[in-house]
Amino acid sequence: MLTKVFGSAVFGVEATTITVEVNVDKGIGYHLVGLPDNAIKESNYRIAAALQNNGYKIPGKKLTINMAPADLRKEGSAYDLTLALGILTASEQIKSEHLEAYIIMGELSLDGSLQPIKGALPIAIKAKKEGYKGFILPKENAREAAIVSGLEVYGIENIKEVIDFFDKGTSLEQTVIDTRAEFYKTLDFPEFDFSDVKGQESIKRCMEIAAAGGHNIILIGPPGAGKTMLAKRLPSILPPMTLHEALETTKIHSVVGKIKNMGLMNQRPFRSPHHTISDVALVGGGAYPQPGEISLSHNGVLFLDELPEFKRGVLEVMRQPLEDREVTISRARFTVTYPSSFMLVASMNPSPGGYFNDPDAPVTSSPAEMQRYLSKISGPLLDRIDIHIEVTPVPFEKLSEERKGEGSVEIRKRVTAAREIQTKRFEEMENVHYNAQMNTKHIRKYCKMDDASKELLKNAMERLNLSARAYDRILKVARTIADLDKSENVNGIHIGEAIQYRSLDREGWLG
Numbered sequence: 001m002l003t004k005v006f007g008s009a010v011f012g013v014e015a016t017t018i019t020v021e022v023n024v025d026k027g028i029g030y031h032l033v034g035l036p037d038n039a040i041k042e043s044n045y046r047i048a049a050a051l052q053n054n055g056y057k058i059p060g061k062k063l064t065i066n067m068a069p070a071d072l073r074k075e076g077s078a079y080d081l082t083l084a085l086g087i088l089t090a091s092e093q094i095k096s097e098h099l100e101a102y103i104i105m106g107e108l109s110l111d112g113s114l115q116p117i118k119g120a121l122p123i124a125i126k127a128k129k130e131g132y133k134g135f136i137l138p139k140e141n142a143r144e145a146a147i148v149s150g151l152e153v154y155g156i157e158n159i160k161e162v163i164d165f166f167d168k169g170t171s172l173e174q175t176v177i178d179t180r181a182e183f184y185k186t187l188d189f190p191e192f193d194f195s196d197v198k199g200q201e202s203i204k205r206c207m208e209i210a211a212a213g214g215h216n217i218i219l220i221g222p223p224g225a226g227k228t229m230l231a232k233r234l235p236s237i238l239p240p241m242t243l244h245e246a247l248e249t250t251k252i253h254s255v256v257g258k259i260k261n262m263g264l265m266n267q268r269p270f271r272s273p274h275h276t277i278s279d280v281a282l283v284g285g286g287a288y289p290q291p292g293e294i295s296l297s298h299n300g301v302l303f304l305d306e307l308p309e310f311k312r313g314v315l316e317v318m319r320q321p322l323e324d325r326e327v328t329i330s331r332a333r334f335t336v337t338y339p340s341s342f343m344l345v346a347s348m349n350p351s352p353g354g355y356f357n358d359p360d361a362p363v364t365s366s367p368a369e370m371q372r373y374l375s376k377i378s379g380p381l382l383d384r385i386d387i388h389i390e391v392t393p394v395p396f397e398k399l400s401e402e403r404k405g406e407g408s409v410e411i412r413k414r415v416t417a418a419r420e421i422q423t424k425r426f427e428e429m430e431n432v433h434y435n436a437q438m439n440t441k442h443i444r445k446y447c448k449m450d451d452a453s454k455e456l457l458k459n460a461m462e463r464l465n466l467s468a469r470a471y472d473r474i475l476k477v478a479r480t481i482a483d484l485d486k487s488e489n490v491n492g493i494h495i496g497e498a499i500q501y502r503s504l505d506r507e508g509w510l511g
């Protein structure tokens with residue numbers, strides 16, 4: 001007998017339905033065709049054991065399995081359950097009625113229990129679009145798939161449950177979540193809140209400006225100054241994620257199988273890869289491409305702690321995606337694109353030893369060591385960082401007496417208001433949504449200064465020996481400060497503040 005079962009393959013962040021045809025005929029053999037990879041070819045061993053341990057078997061006949069479309073490469077072990085049900089129905093060990101109404105996926109253990117799959121969310125989106133009645137998958141992925149409304153989602157723990165569902169009509173427990181209600185319920189309760197940070201008012205102000213204009217930022221300070229603590233709290237003051245953004249971000253996390261037992265993400269991601277990370281892990285790639293850290297940070301924050309410790313090549317490969325806000329990976333047969341629109345927050349010690357110009361420093365570095373250390377971050381990447389700020393630690397004895405700071409939700413209100421001004425400003429433009437994205441032409445148009453401000457900027461450039469590249473960056477940041485101030489024009493006060501945020505352009509640092 002010939003039966004059909006449906007599975008799904010994920011490319012980039014989109015799924016394609018895969019039809020699995022199973023034919024059982026007289027004779028002997030097991031033929032699997034249609035570009036399966038090794039993990040799928042080995043599936044018959046897992047399936048055989050799983051069936052046997054539940055009272056069924058792979059029939060001793062000629063089995064032909066075809067996975068279509070044939071030109072699409074199918075990978076991984078998530079088709080075990082699909083194939084197993086095809087074999088059971090084609091060999092008439094169980095009934096096949098209703099089988100074609102479902103997408104069925106899951107990796108089998110030898111006892112028939114199910115292991116989670118990757119990409120449940122994009123698969124569910126596609127299943128709904130193509131009119132499938134339901135999606136049967138491992139329990140750990142059920143909430144993730146149930147984000148999609150109008151699709152029956154059944155999370156199961158063992159193959160026996162699905163067998164009985166089709167053969168005996170027993171019911172499966174449906175996972176239903178009210179995606180919208182859950183999404184909005186905890187939107188205003190960030191995991192890390194700025195109210196935990198004592199003192200540091202000027203740094204918090206700086207983070208607020210960065211968030212308001214979408215400016216990449218670098219925090220410079222000795223160990224223990226609170227850089228990591230501050231960076232972690234940046235997502236909490238960015239405007240709340242929209243449902244659309246949340247879906248985009250959750251899809252990417254789903255593709256790498258990181259959603260387990262969760263529904264829609266409603267906090268912006270904060271990713272903090274270690275400095276030993278490879279370029280593939282950072283930007284994505286591999287033989288079967290997977291998204292990297294920059295895509296897992298999509299709509300959130302990528303924190304590169306100890307920036308000068310990262311390999312130069314790794315930082316190089318990040319340049320293009322930073323510019324394009326997406327990353328494209330090409331293979332012989334296909335090309336995939338992952339979104340990667342994130343805010344970059346970097347941190348560094350002022351010197352390899354951790355201290356700079358500090359007479360009490362426990363370690364000092366020679367000028368040559370300093371030069372080598374700083375040269376690693378100069379150039380193209382630094383060019384994309386608008387705000388540099390020095391973080392000095394709050395003295396230990398003061399930490400206890402400083403009062404609790406302003407909370408993230410309050411700060412976020414001001415950030416959101418400033419973002420709304422920018423959304424209006426760039427309404428007509430396709431690729432510019434906030435101030436950090438302005439090019440030189442936009443800057444000339446939207447950051448007009450009066451004569452006094454021009455003079456101030458000119459003097460500061462000369463006095464502080466600021467580089468030419470600092471000029472545009474100061475103007476962009478000044479534009480954001482003016483937006484926070486609800487000021488139509490960029491004036492001297494805004495310029496004056498923005499000038500302070502160029503530490504690394506000054507003499508003594510990068511020269």
Ligand SMILES: Nc1ncnc2c1ncn2[C@@H]1O[C@H](COP(=O)(O)OP(=O)(O)O)[C@@H](O)[C@H]1O
Nearest residue numbers: 196197198200222223224225226227228229394
């Ligand atoms: N301003 C602050 N308010 C409250 N705690 C702080 C502050 N600064 C530092 N800390 C404490 O010191 C610890 C070390 O800070 P951390 O962010 O790891 O420093 P860094 O990344 O600069 O080395 C934090 O976990 C936090 O408990």
Ligand SMILES: [Mg+2]
Nearest residue numbers: 227228229305
């Ligand atoms: Mg740190």
